Amino acid sequence: MTKALPLLLVAGSLLLAGCGKTRDVLPPEAWQPAPAQAGTGAIDQAGTVPPPEPVRSTTLAGSQAALVEAAGSDTILFPFDSYGLDEKARQTLGAQAEWLGRNPEVRVSIEGHADERGTREYNLALGERRANAAKNFLAAQGVGTERMSIISYGAERPAVDGSNEEAWALNRRAVTLVVSGR
Amino acid sequence: MIRTFAALFLALIAVPAAAQLRIDITSGSQAAMPVAIPAFPTGAPVATPAGNTAELGRQVADIISNNLSGTGLFRPLPAGAFAAPTMNQVNAPPFGSFRTAAAQALVTGFVTANPDGTLTIGCTLYDVFSEEKLAAQGFTVTPAGWRRAAHKCSDIVYSRLTGESGYFDSRIVYVAESGPRTKRVKRLAVMDQDGANHRFLTSGASLVLMPRFSPVNETLSYMSFQNDRPRMWIYNMGTGQQQPVGDFDSMSFAGRFSPDGRTLVFSVTRAGNSDIHAYDVASRTTRRLTSGNSIDTSPSFSPDGRAIVFESDRGGSQQLYVMNADGSGAQRISFGEGRAGSPVWSPRGDLIAFTRIQGGKFRIAVIRPDGSGERLLTDSWQDEGPSWSPNGRVILFSRTERNGRSSLRSIDLTGRNDRRIPTPLEASDPAWGPLLR
Amino acid sequence: MTEGRALGIAAGLHLLLLVALSLGLAGAIAPESEPDVTPIEFLDVSDVATVTTPPKPSMEAAPQDPEPPAAAPEMPEAPPAPQVPSPPTPAKAAPDVAAQDAIAEAVAAAPARQPPSKAKPAATAGQNAALVDRSKPKAAAKPRETEDFEKTVEDAIPKQAKLSAIQAATLEQAIRAQIAPCWNPPIGGADVAEMTAVLRIRLNRDGTVAAPPEFVSQSGATAGNQAYARAFVETARRAVLRCAPLQLPADLFPYWREFELNFDPRLMT
Numbered sequence: 026m027t028k029a030l031p032l033l034l035v036a037g038s039l040l041l042a043g044c045g046k047t048r049d050v051l052p053p054e055a056w057q058p059a060p061a062q063a064g065t066g067a068i069d070q071a072g073t074v075p076p077p078e079p080v081r082s083t084t085l086a087g088s089q090a091a092l093v094e095a096a097g098s099d100t101i102l103f104p105f106d107s108y109g110l111d112e113k114a115r116q117t118l119g120a121q122a123e124w125l126g127r128n129p130e131v132r133v134s135i136e137g138h139a140d141e142r143g144t145r146e147y148n149l150a151l152g153e154r155r156a157n158a159a160k161n162f163l164a165a166q167g168v169g170t171e172r173m174s175i176i177s178y179g180a181e182r183p184a185v186d187g188s189n190e191e192a193w194a195l196n197r198r199a200v201t202l203v204v205s206g207r
Numbered sequence: 208m209i210r211t212f213a214a215l216f217l218a219l220i221a222v223p224a225a226a227q228l229r230i231d232i233t234s235g236s237q238a239a240m241p242v243a244i245p246a247f248p249t250g251a252p253v254a255t256p257a258g259n260t261a262e263l264g265r266q267v268a269d270i271i272s273n274n275l276s277g278t279g280l281f282r283p284l285p286a287g288a289f290a291a292p293t294m295n296q297v298n299a300p301p302f303g304s305f306r307t308a309a310a311q312a313l314v315t316g317f318v319t320a321n322p323d324g325t326l327t328i329g330c331t332l333y334d335v336f337s338e339e340k341l342a343a344q345g346f347t348v349t350p351a352g353w354r355r356a357a358h359k360c361s362d363i364v365y366s367r368l369t370g371e372s373g374y375f376d377s378r379i380v381y382v383a384e385s386g387p388r389t390k391r392v393k394r395l396a397v398m399d400q401d402g403a404n405h406r407f408l409t410s411g412a413s414l415v416l417m418p419r420f421s422p423v424n425e426t427l428s429y430m431s432f433q434n435d436r437p438r439m440w441i442y443n444m445g446t447g448q449q450q451p452v453g454d455f456d457s458m459s460f461a462g463r464f465s466p467d468g469r470t471l472v473f474s475v476t477r478a479g480n481s482d483i484h485a486y487d488v489a490s491r492t493t494r495r496l497t498s499g500n501s502i503d504t505s506p507s508f509s510p511d512g513r514a515i516v517f518e519s520d521r522g523g524s525q526q527l528y529v530m531n532a533d534g535s536g537a538q539r540i541s542f543g544e545g546r547a548g549s550p551v552w553s554p555r556g557d558l559i560a561f562t563r564i565q566g567g568k569f570r571i572a573v574i575r576p577d578g579s580g581e582r583l584l585t586d587s588w589q590d591e592g593p594s595w596s597p598n599g600r601v602i603l604f605s606r607t608e609r610n611g612r613s614s615l616r617s618i619d620l621t622g623r624n625d626r627r628i629p630t631p632l633e634a635s636d637p638a639w640g641p642l643l644r
Numbered sequence: 645m646t647e648g649r650a651l652g653i654a655a656g657l658h659l660l661l662l663v664a665l666s667l668g669l670a671g672a673i674a675p676e677s678e679p680d681v682t683p684i685e686f687l688d689v690s691d692v693a694t695v696t697t698p699p700k701p702s703m704e705a706a707p708q709d710p711e712p713p714a715a716a717p718e719m720p721e722a723p724p725a726p727q728v729p730s731p732p733t734p735a736k737a738a739p740d741v742a743a744q745d746a747i748a749e750a751v752a753a754a755p756a757r758q759p760p761s762k763a764k765p766a767a768t769a770g771q772n773a774a775l776v777d778r779s780k781p782k783a784a785a786k787p788r789e790t791e792d793f794e795k796t797v798e799d800a801i802p803k804q805a806k807l808s809a810i811q812a813a814t815l816e817q818a819i820r821a822q823i824a825p826c827w828n829p830p831i832g833g834a835d836v837a838e839m840t841a842v843l844r845i846r847l848n849r850d851g852t853v854a855a856p857p858e859f860v861s862q863s864g865a866t867a868g869n870q871a872y873a874r875a876f877v878e879t880a881r882r883a884v885l886r887c888a889p890l891q892l893p894a895d896l897f898p899y900w901r902e903f904e905l906n907f908d909p910r911l912m913t
Binding site for chain 2: 108151153179
Binding site: 231233234236367556600620 | 880904
């Protein structure tokens with residue numbers, strides 16, 4: 026906790042800075058006087074509005090976007106009623122592990138999900154198993170278990186709305202989420 | 208005179224011969240029993256905070272009619288079929304008119320306002336054919352509580368005519384749902400068994416699941432994702448007090464109270480597996496009941512508190528098992544095609560309701576505790592999460608349709624009378640509470 | 645009084661009764677039978693079939709019963725009624741109707757057709773006018789016989805041979821067909837699979853109950869299910885009161901003036 030606190034503060038200030046930058050709309054009172062002073066009806070220099078400053082988004086190191094960029098995806102999918110990792114899932118997790126190795130300050134939460142075709146209790150348990158399977162794989166690749174937490178949402182938070190095989194396939198998943206970084 | 212004697216003599220001879228005739232009646236009508244429930248009379252109508260007594264008399268009769276017709280066992284006759292008894296007729300109703308209307312039973316009573324501001328609601332049940340008074344009971348209630356008197360009267364009628372205890376003076380807790388499926392808002396809500404007095408208990412800020420009543424008091428258990436920490440909570444509806452159950456660093460879920468309300472059983476996950484634990488509410492201590500590399504969940508006590516039914520995939524797929532309350536001697540009871548989950552032991556003890564998953568369908572089914580006599584009760588896309596009425600006669604469950612809409616439904620354990628329980632929003636995870644005191 | 649004379653009187657009485665009944669029934673049932681046909685839910689249909697098979701040959705086998713020939717012309721009126729219960733189980737209905745007709749002719753028990761018309765109130769929800777109509781004709785349709793006449797006939801019959809197997813089966817069938825539709829057994833109770841109740845029924849000659857049904861015995865009642873056991877007996881008692889007056893062959897009155905009914909729902913669960 027003592028270590029996490031400063032990190033959190035840093036992350037928080039970054040976030041605030043980011044927010045301030047994008048909010049380049051002037052406060053209302055700054056442009057209100059302009060029309061009132063226009064005696065001739067022509068807009069004088071003070072009333073002109075400069076074009077907005079350009080903003081280009083940048084992937085921050087240690088962010089969720091950086092993870093996705095490096096690993097190809099933050100999500101792995103599972104077959105029906107299974108928590109086994111297929112080749113594709115292993116590849117994705119392997120890349121995630123590599124990235125986590127390069128970003129040792131990052132902590133992640135792994136969310137496990139199930140499709141809607143199970144009882145509520147069983148789905149919660151199954152989601153937990155999926156998250157745990159991903160965590161175990163990452164741990165085997167050298168990611169410290171103290172950097173990972175897991176949580177199951179069962180079928181409560183589908184990625185896709187729909188009651189068909191395609192939607193269920195996308196909803197049977199484990200998602201690696203960056204919870205703290207730089 | 209002699210002739211009379213002769214006839215009597217002959218009759219005596221004839222009787223024994225005829226009495227040998229014994230006929231088995233092995234079939235009957237399953238049609239609902241016609242019942243007359245006219246407006247309850249009052250003296251001169253008196254204004255009360257709940258409305259005037261004449262109007263209340265009508266509403267009490269309506270509530271009783273609604274309760275009884277909802278069972279599928281009774282058919283309240285339309286009010287026009289007979290004249291409502293007057294105050295003077297409550298103790299000597301004109302049975303002829305009710306017989307003419309083909310009513311088999313008559314429910315009547317009265318509503319009077321007392322000087323102290325309370326109401327007295329009388330409730331009398333008659334057998335229309337034998338003209339016998341089968342039950343009579345009065346209830347004194349506050350004006351705010353008049354509906355409970357109507358429910359209690361319904362319970363008396365129901366239990367006297369069926370021989371089973373009633374279930375109308377009871378509540379249902381469930382999860383109210385709103386918003387898109389990917390960002391569903393779920394709130395705890397409680398209402399009377401007939402949908403009246405609906406109240407939301409939580410704001411929806413945290414995901415909540417599987418609320419369950421304690422069988423003995425105004426306490427609920429439920430699972431909440433508050434602070435991203437999915438775990439069991441106990442909530443006292445009377446005091447508003449809430450406390451987390453135990454202190455686990457992993458998920459705890461699927462809780463259910465023991466019949467005496469002293470123990471809460473639920474699952475705790477550990478490294479991907481789920482084991483059943485028992486939590487002593489008073490001492491706040493926890494004991495683990497199952498172990499192994501399997502998903503053991505959905506525990507539910509037998510009404511005598513000696514056994515627990517639960518689901519486990521220890522045999523390869525989700526199936527039902529019964530074990531002793533201390534966790535020993537687990538025996539599988541569900542076999543056959545498909546999977547079986549979310550078992551709940553009937554308060555009557557004779558059956559276990561559960562969710563049968565087979566052929567791409569989720570259906571409510573019942574099975575005897577020894578694993579025999581499995582019967583499917585519903586047939587739909589996704590029915591799950593059964594909960595018994597306090598008398599073990601009716602099963603509440605949630606139904607999700609293919610379009611994702613979910614609602615509460617109930618069904619008689621005979622498999623008849625599948626009906627929707629109206630709720631203001633979409634709904635799931637219903638749990639029936641005990642009879643109120 | 646000779647046996648021949650008694651039989652003659654009996655036969656004459658039957659004719660009278662039949663005429664009275666068919667008139668009464670025609671008036672009472674015809675107008676309302678139509679709308680009630682469909683919605684009835686009624687379980688005894690299959691039961692009727694099984695029990696009925698033996699009496700089928702009764703036409704030939706009942707030589708001592710003089711009225712079948714006389715009754716035959718009257719029959720066409722009645723057949724539609726037995727079909728009333730059939731809709732819920734169409735597969736089984738056809739044989740039943742045939743069987744029931746055979747009996748009907750054999751016994752001239754035109755009245756046995758009454759029960760279906762009685763069953764309908766239970767099924768037609770909210771049809772209150774029909775319900776009200778229904779109960780009146782029963783009383784009106786009852787034929788009134790003089791006391792003396794009754795006694796004479798009654799005196800005569802016990803001297804006859806014992807109730808034949810066919811007559812017994814036929815009578816049982818007629819009673820069963822009338823009681824079962826009126827019985828709402830408490831299916832779904834925890835102990836229903838174990839429970840039966842026997843009641844003694846005493847009827848007047850006009851089929852009305854002479855005394856409240858008397859409790860004889862009950863199986864399956866335990867200390868734990870008293871309320872259910874009581875309710876169970878009451879459903880049986882109510883079935884009898886609700887279906888009375890029963891319409892049964894007058895010549896067999898000595899055999900049905902008192903009998904026992906064993907209410908056994910185990911096959912229904």
